[in-house]
Amino acid sequence: MFAQMQIMVKYLVWRLFWLGDMILDRIGHLFIKFLCSIGSITLFSARAIVSGFMPPYYWKQIFHQAVQIGYFSLPVVGMTALFTGMAMTLQCYAGFSEFTAENAIPSVVMIAMTRELGPVLAALMVAGRLGAAMTAEIGTMKVTEQIDALTTLSVNSYKYLVFPRILTGTFLVPFLVLIDDIIGILGGYLVGVYYLNFNAANYIRNTLESMVTWDIVSGLIKGSVFGFVICLMGCYHGYFSKGGAEGVGRATTNSVVASSIMILLLDGVLTFVLF
């Protein structure tokens, strides 16, 4: 009996060590994979940026991407901001009216939109709309040998495909954030004045009084960082997609998920650094 128990204990200990070993092995494997991905993304972005600053410059491509990112994203970003501003005013009213603090609503909407909601929502919308489109486009080019064709036509694919997107993303997402801020505040104003019967002049005065330049600038800095990350992720996942249509689909999902996580993670980091 004692001998049997001893064997069982030995077996359990062995199994425990085996399990621990397996878990450690898995964690180590994932960590190495994570480090490899970071290295690969860093090299990818460095290649794109270095090649982009070397002549010749593909102005037509840069202009095309600027229109795609800056102009065609406006409706979706604007709509999101408008309804967020409206909903926020309503939600704040429900809570603040209990403490007769309705006058603080314009300030809260202003601060929330410029510091947080403007940059994050605009970035998430751009990631969903453009990040996915970039990955799908570049991924399809990859699996149909169009990127190989670029290379064999002596065109640097990083310079032609990746750099214009990263450049315009970095400089135009802040512009979208600014539009998002304005429309979001306008949404709050519309609900406040026309639905909740706030005095229009008071609402505008309260909004302007709470406007701080650094809040707006920090939002634009965030927008710039998010724009860079969205375009980098979109291009990276597309560029390294493989396995036909299924592979492109998988890469597109990965790109949007990675961009969204990065936006939220960097938002936390940047808020910590900037405020």
Next chain:
Amino acid sequence: MEYVIEVENLTKSFGNNEVLREVSLKVKRGESYVVIGGSGSGKSVLIKCILGLIEPTSGVIKINGKDVAQLSQKELFKTRLKCAVLYQGGALFDSLSVIENVSFGLIYGLHVPQKEAYRIALEKLEAVDLDKSVANIYPAELSGGMSKRVALARAIATNPDIIFLDEPTTGLDPITSGIINDLIVRCTKEMGISAVSITHDINSLKHISDRVGLLFKGKIIWEGTNKELIATDDPYVVQFINGNLNGPFTATS
């Protein structure tokens, strides 16, 4: 003898999978060399290695006498300008019109002014028997045969020394295949371009090849002229040409 392409002992492995095993071949100026072989024998990898799209594990590749591995990025781009590729699926840029596709290498590779590039592109479209009216339509609106012609026009637009043809007649009906084969021979012979092709299409092979190499399990196991190919009693070649079920090629090989 002047060779435009010299490949010596080229080996390429993906992990433990050795796709090419010490492949050696030489292509003379103006010659049309066709690589044949079963699916997965390493034909496309061979071409991609020669073009520098895939880094070989070992071996030497020389284009116009220059060792590709020794070239700087800038020199490699210059060397690539002397090469053109007709991809299996055409690889036309979806977002660009036919004329933009054909003139792409001229504008972005050779930095020819757009007006001049468009003029050359229209000439090349004519050379592949395409009407000027297709110039402004997009690849999605083209038939398979037309896509191949546009891709051929794009390939020859930069006046290359060497053209690589990756299964040029795949997916085309016999008549369109014949037209494409004819165009390939006409364009390469008229312009004095050397051609390296890979194909499964025996008719195409007979039509466009000067010399043929049979790739089997990553190694060139037979090489000879077009005439020798038809006359040979090599069991591999005979089975491949006739499509026999019995012979050294098996489903697993």
